[in-house]
Amino acid sequence: MSLNRNEKATVVTDVAAQAAKSQTLALAEYRGLTVAHLDALRKQAREKGVYLHVLKNTLARRAVAGTPFEVASESMVGPLIYGFSEDAVAAAKVISDFAKGNDKLIVKAGAMGGKALNAEGVKALASIPSREVLLTQVAGLLQSPIARIARVLGAVAAAKGGSAAGAEEAPAAEAPAAA
Numbered sequence: 554m555s556l557n558r559n560e561k562a563t564v565v566t567d568v569a570a571q572a573a574k575s576q577t578l579a580l581a582e583y584r585g586l587t588v589a590h591l592d593a594l595r596k597q598a599r600e601k602g603v604y605l606h607v608l609k610n611t612l613a614r615r616a617v618a619g620t621p622f623e624v625a626s627e628s629m630v631g632p633l634i635y636g637f638s639e640d641a642v643a644a645a646k647v648i649s650d651f652a653k654g655n656d657k658l659i660v661k662a663g664a665m666g667g668k669a670l671n672a673e674g675v676k677a678l679a680s681i682p683s684r685e686v687l688l689t690q691v692a693g694l695l696q697s698p699i700a701r702i703a704r705v706l707g708a709v710a711a712a713k714g715g716s717a718a719g720a721e722e723a724p725a726a727e728a729p730a731a732a
Contacts, residue, residue: 561612568616568635571604575637578622578664579644579675583607583634585657594634594651594658603644604637621667628662628669641665642681649679 556564572578583591591607598605608616610629617623636644645663652658663670665678682690 564608564612565616568606568608568613568637569620571637572617572620572622575604575622575639575644576641576665577636577638577644577678578617578625579636579638579648580625580628580633580661580663581636581648581652582631582659582661583657584632584659586655590655590657591634594647597651598636598644598647601643601647602638602640603647605634605644605647607632607634622664624667624669625662625664631661633661634658640684642678642683645675645679646683649676 586594595605610631610633613629613633613635614626617626634648636648638644638647648658649660652660660672660675662672663675663678670678
């Protein structure tokens with residue numbers, strides 16, 4: 554089904570708005586995928602906050618014109634699915650992970666921070682832990698020294714508390730004997 558001029562303008566506007574708030578673009582060729590596979594891929598993308606869309610390449614080029622993703626325009630050839638994400642690794646991770654389980658989806662290219670990425674660059678980006686995992690790791694690193702200090706102080710307090718209790722019991726035991 555062909556789009557009329559107004560519908561094309563709407564698609565370009567929607568994709569441009571998504572590109573403006575995204576950090577990463579990942580492109581993959583979907584030739585040979587069934588509708589069920591595409592639905593599964595879209596479901597995974599929605600769960601990760603990735604805007605995944607099959608677009609005509611000419612409309613995609615117009616949408617990314619003037620954005621940091623314009624560097625990927627040369628790679629926009631063939632039947633492609635476009636993944637935009639606000640999280641720096643989410644789009645690359647969704648597409649790369651799905652491509653591992655389905656040989657029909659082929660990672661082609663991407664863009665991040667105004668730099669074009671080849672297929673290997675997108676896969677390398679996908680291997681970086683997600684933002685949530687990195688924040689958890691940082692929180693664990695920050696918490697570790699504090700937890701150690703708390704354990705040491707607790708051990709010192711227990712040691713002093715044990716000797717202080719023993720010291721208080723000793724004079725009480727001597728008092729009846731002296732009387």
